[in-house]
Amino acid sequence: MKKLILVFSLLAPAAILAQEALHTLPPSKSPVVNNDSTVSLTLFAPKASAVSAHGFGNAPVVLERSADGNWSATTPKLLPDLYTYTFDVDGMRIIDPSNVYTARDIASLFSEVIVPGGEADYYSVRDVPHGSVIKDWYDSPSLGQKRRITVYLPAEYSLNPDKRYPVFYLLHGMGGDEDAWNELGRASVILDNLIAEGKAEPMIVVMPNGNAAMKGAPGYSELGMYEPRGEHSVSPQGSFENAFTDIVSYVDSNYRTLPDKAGRAIAGLSMGGGHSWRISMMYPDMFDYVGLFSAAVRWNGNGVDDSPEAVAEVENSLRRQMQNPPQLYWIGIGKDDFLYPINADYRNMLDRLNINYLYEESDGGHTWSNWRHYLVHFTPLLFRR
Amino acid sequence: MKKLILVFSLLAPAAILAQEALHTLPPSKSPVVNNDSTVSLTLFAPKASAVSAHGFGNAPVVLERSADGNWSATTPKLLPDLYTYTFDVDGMRIIDPSNVYTARDIASLFSEVIVPGGEADYYSVRDVPHGSVIKDWYDSPSLGQKRRITVYLPAEYSLNPDKRYPVFYLLHGMGGDEDAWNELGRASVILDNLIAEGKAEPMIVVMPNGNAAMKGAPGYSELGMYEPRGEHSVSPQGSFENAFTDIVSYVDSNYRTLPDKAGRAIAGLSMGGGHSWRISMMYPDMFDYVGLFSAAVRWNGNGVDDSPEAVAEVENSLRRQMQNPPQLYWIGIGKDDFLYPINADYRNMLDRLNINYLYEESDGGHTWSNWRHYLVHFTPLLFRR
Numbered sequence: 001m002k003k004l005i006l007v008f009s010l011l012a013p014a015a016i017l018a019q020e021a022l023h024t025l026p027p028s029k030s031p032v033v034n035n036d037s038t039v040s041l042t043l044f045a046p047k048a049s050a051v052s053a054h055g056f057g058n059a060p061v062v063l064e065r066s067a068d069g070n071w072s073a074t075t076p077k078l079l080p081d082l083y084t085y086t087f088d089v090d091g092m093r094i095i096d097p098s099n100v101y102t103a104r105d106i107a108s109l110f111s112e113v114i115v116p117g118g119e120a121d122y123y124s125v126r127d128v129p130h131g132s133v134i135k136d137w138y139d140s141p142s143l144g145q146k147r148r149i150t151v152y153l154p155a156e157y158s159l160n161p162d163k164r165y166p167v168f169y170l171l172h173g174m175g176g177d178e179d180a181w182n183e184l185g186r187a188s189v190i191l192d193n194l195i196a197e198g199k200a201e202p203m204i205v206v207m208p209n210g211n212a213a214m215k216g217a218p219g220y221s222e223l224g225m226y227e228p229r230g231e232h233s234v235s236p237q238g239s240f241e242n243a244f245t246d247i248v249s250y251v252d253s254n255y256r257t258l259p260d261k262a263g264r265a266i267a268g269l270s271m272g273g274g275h276s277w278r279i280s281m282m283y284p285d286m287f288d289y290v291g292l293f294s295a296a297v298r299w300n301g302n303g304v305d306d307s308p309e310a311v312a313e314v315e316n317s318l319r320r321q322m323q324n325p326p327q328l329y330w331i332g333i334g335k336d337d338f339l340y341p342i343n344a345d346y347r348n349m350l351d352r353l354n355i356n357y358l359y360e361e362s363d364g365g366h367t368w369s370n371w372r373h374y375l376v377h378f379t380p381l382l383f384r385r
Numbered sequence: 386m387k388k389l390i391l392v393f394s395l396l397a398p399a400a401i402l403a404q405e406a407l408h409t410l411p412p413s414k415s416p417v418v419n420n421d422s423t424v425s426l427t428l429f430a431p432k433a434s435a436v437s438a439h440g441f442g443n444a445p446v447v448l449e450r451s452a453d454g455n456w457s458a459t460t461p462k463l464l465p466d467l468y469t470y471t472f473d474v475d476g477m478r479i480i481d482p483s484n485v486y487t488a489r490d491i492a493s494l495f496s497e498v499i500v501p502g503g504e505a506d507y508y509s510v511r512d513v514p515h516g517s518v519i520k521d522w523y524d525s526p527s528l529g530q531k532r533r534i535t536v537y538l539p540a541e542y543s544l545n546p547d548k549r550y551p552v553f554y555l556l557h558g559m560g561g562d563e564d565a566w567n568e569l570g571r572a573s574v575i576l577d578n579l580i581a582e583g584k585a586e587p588m589i590v591v592m593p594n595g596n597a598a599m600k601g602a603p604g605y606s607e608l609g610m611y612e613p614r615g616e617h618s619v620s621p622q623g624s625f626e627n628a629f630t631d632i633v634s635y636v637d638s639n640y641r642t643l644p645d646k647a648g649r650a651i652a653g654l655s656m657g658g659g660h661s662w663r664i665s666m667m668y669p670d671m672f673d674y675v676g677l678f679s680a681a682v683r684w685n686g687n688g689v690d691d692s693p694e695a696v697a698e699v700e701n702s703l704r705r706q707m708q709n710p711p712q713l714y715w716i717g718i719g720k721d722d723f724l725y726p727i728n729a730d731y732r733n734m735l736d737r738l739n740i741n742y743l744y745e746e747s748d749g750g751h752t753w754s755n756w757r758h759y760l761v762h763f764t765p766l767l768f769r770r
Contacts, residue, residue, distance in 0.1 A: 029612060047475035049432055069476070090432035091454070094479045100494055100603065101610045104485050114610060127607040130531065135518045137540070146515065155522070158639055218485065222512040225486045225499060227414060254543055 030098040031113045034074070039083070039113055042072040042098065048089050055085030055110065063087075080120035081369050082186065084110035103183050104218075105368075106175040107228040121193070122376050123186045128196035129155030133188050135178075137216075138208075138250035142243035147209055148216030149247070150178045151255065152188045154195055154202035164256045164263075166383040167204045168289075169247070170375075171268025171275050177217035178209040184368045190375055201383040203265075204255055208247050210272050212239035237301035241278045248286070265382045267291025267330070269371045270339070274299050284321040289382050291330045293374045294337050294366050297346045304342050315353060322355050328381055329357040332374040336365035415483040416498045419459070424468070424498055427457045427483065433474050440470030440495065448472075465505035466754050467571065469495035488568050489603075490753075491560040492613040506578070507761050508571045513581035514540030518573050520563075522601075523593075523635035527628035532594055533601030534632070535563045536640065537573045539580055539587035549641045549648075551768040552589045553674075554632070555760075556653030556660050562602035563594040569753045575760055586768040588650075589640055593632050595657050597624035622686035626663045633671070650767045652676025652715070654756045655724070659684050669706040674767050676715045678759045679722050679751050682731045689727050700738060707740055713766055714742040717759040721750035 030042040041053050041061065046069030052060040056075045063071035084103060087094050095102055096111040103110050114124055134151040157165065170187060172180040181187045187205060194200035212235035215221040218228040252259040266287045268276040273295020280290045298304045298314060329350075333343045350357055360377060362370050415427040426438050426446065431454030437445040441460045448456035469488060472479050480487055481496040488495050499509055519536040542550065555572060557565040566572045572590060579585035597620035600606040603613040637644040651672045653661040658680020665675045683689045683699060714735075718728045735742055745762060747755050 133520045
């Protein structure tokens with residue numbers, strides 16, 4: 001067996017590490033986050049004629065070729081944030097082959113990199129207690145489906161078997177799914193960090209799939225590994241909102257919740273902001289905290305209906321909700337968001353009805369950058385009794 | 386507000402779907418699984434001079450260019466399986482930009498596609514009840530860490546609040562982590578399908594991180610989005626095995642388990658097969674089912690020590706274990722696996738000691754293709770009392 005020892009010593013490190021095949025790492029190290037908040041990118045593409053990177057601001061970052069076949073560039077100084085980027089290689093759009101950290105946004109993959117500092121430090125995993133993330137399936141009798149759902153439990157949950165926790169329902173936008181807030185939105189990382197700093201109460205966060213026609217994210221239903229397209233996520237107007245109590249029933253039955261208005265928050269981005277807006281009106285006794293992030297408020301599937309009947313319906317629903325108002329009604333929108341006008345119009349309506357709300361107007365548009373910010377700002381305001 | 390309706394109608398479908406940016410889908414649809422078990426691949430690379438696909442057998446699949454800048458090819462007829470593949474574009478290794486389904490194997494990303502039929506149908510999500518997948522953190526006092534762990538609960542778990550379940554501990558190879566078995570190994574999908582067919586008992590599956598030096602998979606610890614390398618997963622020989630009871634204690638405390646030998650199985654691949662081998666000897670009263678998949682049996686970190694002292698130690702440990710033997714001792718290995726010789730040698734030892742085992746010799750080598758097969762074959766044998 002002496003021979004075997006020798007063979008093993010020679011082969012084992014490479015071969016056991018390799019498992020499926022003998023992978024070699026790409027020859028270039030990319031991305032590198034520099035101390036001056038720039039990011040250096042490198043791509044090995046010996047025969048390419050033009051390479052650029054997209055995702056670091058509006059202008060592409062043009063890479064330059066060196067003699068060894070590597071293309072490289074350093075971005076301008078960047079604001080702290082999580083950036084999603086791709087390369088364009090002679091018209092072919094690819095993720096960074098040297099970066100294993102990726103996120104899917106609807107039908108596209110992106111490479112990810114975090115420029116630290118400021119609020120972006122809430123997006124980085126720190127040496128703090130980590131909560132659990134559960135990919136669960138709840139029964140929705142209203143929709144006649146079992147549906148996939150993401151549930152975050154705070155780190156202390158399993159240590160306090162008799163304690164009950166408030167629940168924050170966090171809804172994604174059109175084209176997203178039950179994975180979106182936890183991946184692109186970094187929700188569990190943000191919650192871990194806020195809770196560890198004492199800036200947020202320990203809470204359960206529930207991230208359902210807001211497209212009533214989908215059982216789960218692409219790849220997690222019997223549709224298999226299909227090509228995601230917008231039409232997969234179109235569902236009849238109101239169908240998710242009308243089935244929402246199925247989620248609340250499931251969560252209150254399966255987790256140690258505080259099952260009352262004071263123990264529930266709801267917020268969402270874009271379409272999910274519209275859902276949060278409508279659901280909080282439909283069930284005025286259910287949520288004490290409402291967050292509208294770049295919200296498609298008053299959107300009926302085609303646009304905003306400004307007929308007198310539609311306006312009266314909304315105003316009556318709001319008046320009914322505000323007879324016993326939530327403790328917090330929070331609105332956030334970017335100055336450049338294409339939904340800015342309908343949000344401005346909606347705030348006028350709230351002002352006219354003397355309804356109180358907190359308002360944050362940020363730079364930028366309809367972006368995950370803003371939605372992560374709003375999550376960091378909104379969550380500390382919840383459940384402070 | 387009429388104007389707003391119009392703007393919204395024009396912009397909303399594209400803009401709300403887009404969220405972070407106006408993504409356009411790649412112009413080519415790829416991969417396409419054909420009815421004859423071939424896979425058609427397409428890549429838009431208008432200026433490339435040579436494109437090939439890797440992962441469909443030993444030979445690369447050469448793509449050919451058409452006038453519109455698309456490269457395409459159809460693979461030979463393939464056996465049913467989950468395939469992981471990449472493109473080589475003029476020496477640059479990339480995943481398929483049109484395929485959002487990816488898996489990370491250590492430091493490399495791959496695109497995924499399933500050719501259905503046979504056992505591969507266990508790898509596809511079907512319209513059956515789905516279990517929950519939990520990314521949890523357990524306390525390991527022995528290692529002085531909280532460590533990330535994947536736990537699968539069968540679909541019926543939440544419906545039977547008084548029922549207790551057997552536990553299958555499933556261990557990955559060197560370079561893998563607590564995500565490997567569930568992603569590359571499709572463990573939760575395989576379990577859902579086996580249980581739905583009545584071929585496996587409803588059971589809890591626990592997939593820990595077998596590298597004692599790692600708290601969690603790349604990106605889930607405070608090391609952040611570092612570049613995974615083999616050295617991150619090197620830990621002192623025996624450190625994981627010696628700390629294993631921390632996992633069992635955590636699982637028995639936090640889930641409704643059958644906490645006895647008859648209710649526990651352990652299996653692993655490669656390094657994890659070595660772990661399963663050693664742990665089942667260390668704790669002969671703990672596991673009634675032992676599975677060694679392409680296992681690094683008798684590996685001491687450098688190779689196999691065939692000194693008389695080392696052989697005697699192993700034989701004594703085995704004799705001790707077999708005084709009250711497990712119900713099942715299962716060995717699987719590929720004919721071309723580089724660990725085949727040490728497994729053959731180990732089987733000789735078992736024969737010499739009159740130790741019973743079930744043995745499966747498959748085609749192929751040290752691959753996830755084999756490990757998924759072994760999981761489909763081994764799991765139905767568990768907990769059949």
